[in-house]
Ligand SMILES: Nc1nc2c(ncn2[C@@H]2O[C@H](COP(=O)(O)OP(=O)(O)O)[C@@H](O)[C@H]2O)c(=O)[nH]1
């Protein structure tokens with residue numbers, strides 16, 4: 001954090017995870033460029049920088065838009081969760097498989113680390129994308145909410161196509177990071193430790 005001439009700046013690192021084709025790249029593009037691309041172009045891991053201004057603060061976000069994973073993907077050997085402040089897991093509400101895969105990705109990631117994201121004060125956000133395809137919905141909002149609750153994660157449903165709630169994903173991510181930094185989560189962790 002920097003405070004020059006009364007201007008508060010903070011930088012956070014966010015990793016976007018999920019199955020291919022759920023709209024990860026579209027979400028990030030809506031935030032950064034306010035545009036939506038209909039055509040699907042598979043992406044490699046792509047870093048973005050975006051300054052999000054809210055709460056009288058400039059949040060310098062480093063966002064890594066991952067290539068996407070499936071049930072056969074492995075977490076790379078050199079992967080370090082410590083690099084990130086927040087993990088945004090994305091599925092598409094019209095694709096049940098993508099919902100199951102997001103759970104598998106989180107499990108694999110935690111197995112690899114040998115610790116849950118929640119217990120190490122990482123902000124976790126679950127996003128159900130493509131709400132404009134509500135007519136083809138395969139995952140109910142309640143199912144999303146329940147998993148998010150069990151993860152101690154923030155939950156949102158959005159449409160990267162319509163764009164209106166996309167900023168809310170990243171504002172919610174920042175709020176979750178700061179809630180953990182400000183002690184809400186830390187207190188919970190200390191309580192857990194004292195039981196052992
Ligand atoms: N209808 C609809 N299509 C979307 C939405 N978000 C992404 N898509 C489409 O889904 C496909 C995959 O999007 P992309 O962002 O590349 O997915 P990624 O592989 O998860 O990065 C593209 O054809 C997008 O146009 C959405 O909110 N609604």
Ligand SMILES: [Mg+2]
Nearest residue numbers: 024025042043
């Ligand atoms: Mg992509």
